[in-house]
Amino acid sequence: MINKLVENIKKTNAPVVVGLDPMLSYVPKFITDKAYAEYGETLEGAAEAIWQFNKGIVDATYDLIPAVKPQIAMYEQFGIPGLAAFKKTVDYCKEKGLVVIGDIKRGDIGSTSSAYAIGHVGKVQVGSKTYVPFDEDFVTVNPYLGTDGVKPFIDVCKETKKGIFVLVKTSNPSSGEFQDREVDGKPLYEIVGEMVDKWGKDHMGDDYSYVGAVVGATYPEMGKVLRDIMPKTYILVPGYGAQGGKAADLKPYFNEDGLGAIVNSSRGIICAYKQDTYGNFAEENYADASRAAVEYMIKDINSIF
Amino acid sequence: MINKLVENIKKTNAPVVVGLDPMLSYVPKFITDKAYAEYGETLEGAAEAIWQFNKGIVDATYDLIPAVKPQIAMYEQFGIPGLAAFKKTVDYCKEKGLVVIGDIKRGDIGSTSSAYAIGHVGKVQVGSKTYVPFDEDFVTVNPYLGTDGVKPFIDVCKETKKGIFVLVKTSNPSSGEFQDREVDGKPLYEIVGEMVDKWGKDHMGDDYSYVGAVVGATYPEMGKVLRDIMPKTYILVPGYGAQGGKAADLKPYFNEDGLGAIVNSSRGIICAYKQDTYGNFAEENYADASRAAVEYMIKDINSIF
Numbered sequence: 001m002i003n004k005l006v007e008n009i010k011k012t013n014a015p016v017v018v019g020l021d022p023m024l025s026y027v028p029k030f031i032t033d034k035a036y037a038e039y040g041e042t043l044e045g046a047a048e049a050i051w052q053f054n055k056g057i058v059d060a061t062y063d064l065i066p067a068v069k070p071q072i073a074m075y076e077q078f079g080i081p082g083l084a085a086f087k088k089t090v091d092y093c094k095e096k097g098l099v100v101i102g103d104i105k106r107g108d109i110g111s112t113s114s115a116y117a118i119g120h121v122g123k124v125q126v127g128s129k130t131y132v133p134f135d136e137d138f139v140t141v142n143p144y145l146g147t148d149g150v151k152p153f154i155d156v157c158k159e160t161k162k163g164i165f166v167l168v169k170t171s172n173p174s175s176g177e178f179q180d181r182e183v184d185g186k187p188l189y190e191i192v193g194e195m196v197d198k199w200g201k202d203h204m205g206d207d208y209s210y211v212g213a214v215v216g217a218t219y220p221e222m223g224k225v226l227r228d229i230m231p232k233t234y235i236l237v238p239g240y241g242a243q244g245g246k247a248a249d250l251k252p253y254f255n256e257d258g259l260g261a262i263v264n265s266s267r268g269i270i271c272a273y274k275q276d277t278y279g280n281f282a283e284e285n286y287a288d289a290s291r292a293a294v295e296y297m298i299k300d301i302n303s304i305f
Numbered sequence: 306m307i308n309k310l311v312e313n314i315k316k317t318n319a320p321v322v323v324g325l326d327p328m329l330s331y332v333p334k335f336i337t338d339k340a341y342a343e344y345g346e347t348l349e350g351a352a353e354a355i356w357q358f359n360k361g362i363v364d365a366t367y368d369l370i371p372a373v374k375p376q377i378a379m380y381e382q383f384g385i386p387g388l389a390a391f392k393k394t395v396d397y398c399k400e401k402g403l404v405v406i407g408d409i410k411r412g413d414i415g416s417t418s419s420a421y422a423i424g425h426v427g428k429v430q431v432g433s434k435t436y437v438p439f440d441e442d443f444v445t446v447n448p449y450l451g452t453d454g455v456k457p458f459i460d461v462c463k464e465t466k467k468g469i470f471v472l473v474k475t476s477n478p479s480s481g482e483f484q485d486r487e488v489d490g491k492p493l494y495e496i497v498g499e500m501v502d503k504w505g506k507d508h509m510g511d512d513y514s515y516v517g518a519v520v521g522a523t524y525p526e527m528g529k530v531l532r533d534i535m536p537k538t539y540i541l542v543p544g545y546g547a548q549g550g551k552a553a554d555l556k557p558y559f560n561e562d563g564l565g566a567i568v569n570s571s572r573g574i575i576c577a578y579k580q581d582t583y584g585n586f587a588e589e590n591y592a593d594a595s596r597a598a599v600e601y602m603i604k605d606i607n608s609i610f
Contacts, residue, residue: 126346
């Protein structure tokens with residue numbers, strides 16, 4: 001899947017990923033009205049609304065982008081129906097040829113980490129039958145529990161040729177509380193980065209490893225250091241746009257070949273119709289606004305090369 | 306809920322929690338046969354099997370114990386039907402008067418952490434209606450993203466009077482890779498422990514905080530230090546039994562009042578029928594074996610006081 005991700009990026013000339021992180025408040029009224037008319041103001045109604053919202057955005061942008069990153073928390077908050085909408089979104093995006101990065105930030109140990117891996121990027125055995133429960137191409141993984149937590153994901157991914165992105169340095173203001181603490185003369189995130197590089201050597205694609213890293217756009221000087229520590233690692237970069245990261249700051253995350261990083265934008269794309277930046281779009285045309293925002297973002301990111 | 310947890314522990318005189326972490330291989334054949342006969346060898350069949358397995362164990366032990374800790378990964382691996390079995394298990398345990406600790410180890414930032422909190426220990430708004438999607442009493446939270454990741458959980462928990470257990474020092478062999486790294490002359494887990502103490506002061510029950518900590522049974526000397534750093538924090542202790550933690554090692558996790566800690570056992574209880582320790586139980590009597598194992602565990606833990 002890392003090869004497919006690289007291929008999709010080359011094909012679209014767009015090192016960007018659209019974050020499908022729908023809040024109900026993002027969904028235009030004509031969509032929620034229709035969903036509630038059919039399912040009532042229920043969890044099923046909310047799930048239908050976010051699914052229809054997503055579908056509109058995917059239909060309007062899939063030809064421009066290599067990948068999407070649905071954030072499972074936004075679906076999980078609507079319970080089982082919400083998670084069914086997550087699955088529907090994953091499946092639909094894959095049908096459209098997109099690489100799907102499940103932003104699930106799971107992490108546990110041993111057989112428990114295996115179970116998460118099986119559920120999201122693996123296969124589960126039931127009697128004599130095999131099933132693929134959620135079927136993302138990549139998932140994000142939290143490294144706080146160490147190798148015991150990450151290795152089971154890699155083992156499952158080796159079988160299915162799927163991959164992970166390990167949280168190294170996150171984009172949020174308080175990420176430094178633990179991640180920046182100095183250990184043996186260097187910050188903890190560098191030590192995690194070294195481990196990602198090591199884990200990745202064990203599961204390589206053609207040019208890049210199946211073990212990627214998450215490094216926030218909001219810390220470009222750290223991005224530069226981590227790029228050097230993890231030369232074969234694809235870096236998933238959140239924090240562009242709404243969180244304050246600028247295109248000019250993103251150069252250090254890329255390798256000389258213009259590859260090695262993929263930049264996420266969520267609100268900036270899926271809520272584009274609420275902003276003036278891309279022209280005045282009516283609610284009904286929210287998906288066109290998302291397309292305009294994607295086009296703008298691709299141009300903006302590519303301006304750094 | 307921290308008050309109810311303390312009350313349940315006093316009532317049962319059992320500072321133990323049963324980890325409901327079912328693997329299909331744990332489920333006796335007579336249960337899977339029945340489930341597959343009804344639903345086929347499908348995800349629904351697997352989910353039915355683990356739900357029936359859980360129900361048997363809960364029915365056989367609920368009067369002895371204060372709390373259960375279902376591990377969501379074990380359900381998530383069976384996709385949507387598995388997660389529905391998780392919800393059914395949570396609801397059933399609550400009906401039986403048990404405190405339910407959802408072992409979900411979630412952690413993200415801002416509105417995303419809020420969404421997880423809303424889904425598991427909060428309420429979600431859909432139009433004019435409000436729903437409680439998963440309804441655990443506590444959830445486990447990963448602190449790697451710092452205060453931005455933890456605070457949204459606490460905010461939601463304040464409204465619902467529910468709580469969290471923050472991963473501080475986990476029970477697995479490689480937990481030290483990052484958690485033990487020395488920062489300003491002390492290991493990272495102590496710094497996380499200090500933050501847990503600080504976060505907890507903001508959300509106190511009668512005697513203990515709603516912000517608990519996870520500290521593995523396998524590191525008793527660290528348990529002692531963390532007990533002192535977090536005097537008002539309930540400590541959830543995994544790693545007893547199958548992972549090698551012994552009762553004699555657990556004293557440092559408790560306060561003078563015999564409270565302040567709750568010890569988890571998963572495989573040791575739910576797979577008791579596969580062991581010789583509690584007598585020879587036939588598969589049909591797996592739940593009786595679990596009851597015997599719980600009785601043994603309570604006696605074992607209480608022997609340290």
